[in-house]
Amino acid sequence: MDMNLPPAEELRLVDQELARLDARRSELLARRAWLLRVLYAPAPPVAPPFAPVAPGRETSPRSAQNVLLTLGGTLLGIAALAFTLVSWGSMGIAGRAAVLLVVTSAALAAPAALLRRGLASTAEAIGALGLLLAVLDAYALRRVALAGTDGTAYAAVAAAVLAGLWAGYGAVLPRLRLPVPAAVAAAQLPVPLGVLAAGGGPTAFAWAAVLTAAADVVLLGRPVAVAARVTAAVGAAGLTAWALLTGGWLSVAEPWSGAALLLGCAAVCLGAARAAGPAAGALGAVAGLAAVAAVGGPLRAALPAAWAVPVYVVCGLALASLWRPVRVARVPGPVRAGFGVAGGGVAALGVAWALPPVLGGLLGPADRGAGIWSGVHAEPVPGGFPATAVLVLLLAAGASAVAGRPWGRWGAVALGWAALMALPVCLGLPYAAGLAVRLVAVAAGLAVAVRPGLPLRGLPEPGPAVRERAEAAGPWGASWTVPRRPSAPVDARVLVGWTGYGAGLAAAASAVLSALDARGATFGVLGVLLGLFAAAAVAGSGAVREAAAGAAVLAAAGLVGAGAAAAGLSAAGAGLALLVVPAATAALAARVRSVAVEAVGAGTGVVAVALTAGRPAVLATALAVAGVVAAATALRPERRPAASWAAGALFLAAAWVRLAVWGVAVPEAYTLPVTVPALVVGFLRRRRDPAASSWSAYGPGLAVTLLPGLVAVWAVPAGPRPLLLGAGALAVTLLGARYRLQAPLVLGGAVLVLVGLHELAPYVARLVGALPRWVPMAGAGLLLLAVGATYERRLREARRLRERLARMR
Structure with a gap:
């Protein structure tokens, strides 16, 4: 390192070298820590050379088996369907019978042997194929041997036969899960299709749906497999919904027919509510609505149209009364709650009407x-x-x-x-x-x-x-x-x-x-x-x-x-009359201490004053009366701060409006009424709190008069205003210097200087115009030279002036 360098440069080089050494030390410490971890870490188990790595299994054996069985059964079903629909006509009657007998018998018999060998999934797939083949056999039989029969009637009989066969097959092989639900699904069709085949109308079909749904509800209460119960519940829900829609339509067109059908639907829902615990409340509500429509329909038809809604409301309220916690014909609590919801809903609709x-x-x-x-x-x-x-x-x-x-x-x-x-x-x-x-x-x-x-x-x-x-x-x-x-x-x-x-x-x-x-x-x-x-x-x-x-x-x-x-009275006269209200509320509030009375009275006063705005003379009177009310309110200690300020503002506004009515344009007439009380308030505040700043005590009051007067002096140069304003500013400046107050000294001095400049400006302009043009340039240069020569002393004097002002308040 060069020792002949200046101290500052040598210090910079030393700092750079130390920083480089610190960075290298950190790097070496990090490397040492890594080497220690590698040296003392436990050795991993040695894998044999060329050992195969088993890939992660994404499916279980049973899942793969189920997928394969499902695909196989589906393909066999498709093949059977294609054979039945396409290739059936190329065989004779003996061949057809042999195929039907062999294939269906084999498909239905195979699950028994498979179950004995413990192949339950395979047996389920083959059994499902057998159920599908039975449907195809029924279709084939209709096409070959019974082509002249009615299609709807044949479907009803075929559904009934298949339901019985599948139910028996499920009873023989209870370990199979599909036969019983399939039998329940097939059992939904015989009665409704039989009614249609017999030429029954919408009412008969709806009753067939209700009877089938009732049978499903009976099955819900039996100890059968869950899949069968779910199938029965879905079937009952769909059939009952259709019957309810039909019953609602009949309640308007044919009240008595609709009433019987709706009561049947209500009975089915109540039966289902006993077996379906979680849905008991909803089923109870549906049953209640059906009952209200059933009872109200005939009554509505028998009475004038104006009584239709009251009839349903009465029925709904009667139903809702069953909600009360009493034992009503051993009706469960959730069902009674559903009754209450249904009845209350009907009553609510009536109220909305x-x-x-x-x-x-x-x-x-x-x-x-x-x-x-x-x-x-x-x-x-x-x-x-x-x-x-x-x-x-x-x-x-x-x-x-x-x-x-x-x-x-x-x-x-x-x-x-x-x-x-x-x-x-x-x-x-x-x-x-x-x-x-x-x-x-x-x-x-x-x-x-x-x-x-x-x-x-x-x-x-x-x-x-x-x-x-x-x-x-x-x-x-x-x-x-x-x-x-x-x-x-x-x-x-x-x-x-x-x-x-x-x-x-x-x-x-x-x-x-x-x-x-x-x-x-x-x-x-x-x-x-x-x-x-x-x-x-x-x-x-x-x-x-x-x-x-x-x-x-x-x-x-x-x-x-x-x-x-x-x-x-005119609007202005009405405004004056309304001032009676705030005056009365101010007197009343002094006795009853009501915030609302005072607030509403004050709002009424605002409206009253606003009504007089069209006539300035009346407006001045209204403002003065409002100021009196506010001043009277200020006599109360708890209202003094806000009411006193409001009274002052109202009196001032009244004075200004009155001056405007008289045509007074002198700004001091508007500002002096503000300055005098403001200075008095500031003086009283300084006496109570000597530490208060002169800007907060006297600044607003002085500024209200001095600043508008200064603007008027520069705007309208004629008249005695410059002399009066300058005298006032001089007095304010002297008082500020005497009592060491910052706000009067600064404001008065600034206004005094600006007024002096305003008065001196015309003479300066005339003098500058009379002199040669090089004289102002030379004067400015000499001024700059003088300031530059005494720059340090001028800064010291300015600093002392600032310190003196800072010590003032």
């Missing part, structure tokens, strides 16, 4: 052709809907009420309210009666909201843990005094209570929409709603109290607005 008049009663008044207070009453949208819709809703509500579950009581509340809303539409009630029904719905919903435990009375007591939660949280999720023994879990009380309140609120909106047809109705409905919601707010607690109080304020605002409209 009855919903249009509910929506018409709720939203119909919104479809208004004439104007407000025109005296013209709009007709409901689903006109002519049968009155039985109300009966359906009441039936469903009663069934839900007696269900003995919290969800049932909740459904009863919702359905009862729906029945009330559908009543004016279905019965075609007069206008006044319709309004009265809607108000009754409001009262009922609010009653449930105030006392959510009433609909749940009589239900079983909840467990200790649920009772403790209910006593701690209450029915609306907040603390207050609650009964010691709630009649239902807390979740049910919350659900029922909110449902009642939502129903009452929806009915109230519908009543208001409908009341807009007439002036007297508007005042009457709004007055009643005000009383109802106020009563609910007084009687309720927690969330219902807040919600009802807010709705009461809305009703009061509606009354004020209606009064203003009736008095013929």
Whole structure:
């Protein structure tokens, strides 16, 4: 290494050499570790030379055997089929009989010998070939000896004979798995095909399917092989489905014929449910639906068309009543559950059918052709809907009420309210009666909201843990005094209570929409709603109290607005009148401490101010009144921060609007009312917190006046504004320097400099214009030379200035 190099260069070379040595050391250590592993690793077993390597087996011997047997049986079957269909005619009658006898007998007899030798798989394949040959023999016999017979009748007889032969063959050789399922599959055909051969129609064919399915169900209850049971189940399912479709069609066209067929299908499903455990519930539901259709069809045909849906709903509810945990003719629990699902589904479809008049009663008044207070009453949208819709809703509500579950009581509340809303539409009630029904719905919903435990009375007591939660949280999720023994879990009380309140609120909106047809109705409905919601707010607690109080304020605002409209006031006048509502709610909230009352009152105030926007003079008055209300609210400690800021903003906006109305264009008239209170607030804050920054205390207030004034000075150079603004900026700068405050010093100084530049600019421009053009260039050069010569001292002075500013606040 060269020792004569500079120290920096020599240090760089030393570092490079050390890095190279570290890399080489790491490489040698890695090689040493590998050599140690190779040296001390156990020696692998020595394989003999030229030893064959056995490849991995991908199939088991039994799998290969089954594939070969299946392929062999399939090929033999294809060959037999080809022989029967193609080569049959080239042989005489003796040859045909000999071939049929020899081949079929050999195929059916071989499995016995194979089973004795333990070749079960081979016997299964040959047996399957024998079953196929038997079908081909039946076909061949029909083509040769019985060509004149009816094809359907022959198929029915052949299927019956084959079913018997295969069943006997399976009994003789029980170790074969195919004969019995094949016999069951063949047994599905004789009765339906025999009915078709006899000229039976769809009804007779459906009954044949039911009888065959019943036989399959009987087989399901017997101790037979699983394959046979599966075959019987598939056959029963297909035949019963066909019979159900036929029965449903007949229930409309021929109710009595369809009723008998549907009852037969229901019996088959119930029988299958006893044997099929996992599917018992589904089969019970299908049986229940079939029974409802069977009973409801004749009743529907005997009654007017308007009673069709109620009939099915009654049948469905009667079926659903079997769901209750009682022993009904030894019906298993899953089947009873299926009954409940089926009956409930029918009732739900009936309720869905009855919903249009509910929506018409709720939203119909919104479809208004004439104007407000025109005296013209709009007709409901689903006109002519049968009155039985109300009966359906009441039936469903009663069934839900007696269900003995919290969800049932909740459904009863919702359905009862729906029945009330559908009543004016279905019965075609007069206008006044319709309004009265809607108000009754409001009262009922609010009653449930105030006392959510009433609909749940009589239900079983909840467990200790649920009772403790209910006593701690209450029915609306907040603390207050609650009964010691709630009649239902807390979740049910919350659900029922909110449902009642939502129903009452929806009915109230519908009543208001409908009341807009007439002036007297508007005042009457709004007055009643005000009383109802106020009563609910007084009687309720927690969330219902807040919600009802807010709705009461809305009703009061509606009354004020209606009064203003009736008095013929303009929009601005109505806005001033509406300001009574936020003023009253502010006074009321100071006593009752209701957030909802304050929120709705504030929203009404926003609407009131917006209504006066068309007349600026009235808008200024409205803003001032709103500011007074906000200032009064700020007297309350818990509302002071937000209300005080809102009051200040409203007063400022009122002043600005008033100045605009007077035609004042001087910007200081708009900014000084902000600057003075802002500086006072900043001074008070600095007295309370001396560590507060001057930028947060005085910066906003000073900027509000200084910056717009500076823009006005540069925009409109004439007038006394530059002198006044410069004097003010000078005073602010001196105060900042005196009290060591950064914000006044910086803002005042900057504005003072810019105002001075503005005043000096015309003279500079005239002077520059009078001088030769080389003079500015020379002056700029001399300035640069002077700055460069004193650069270090100027930097030190700038650094000191920055440090002095940093020490200020």
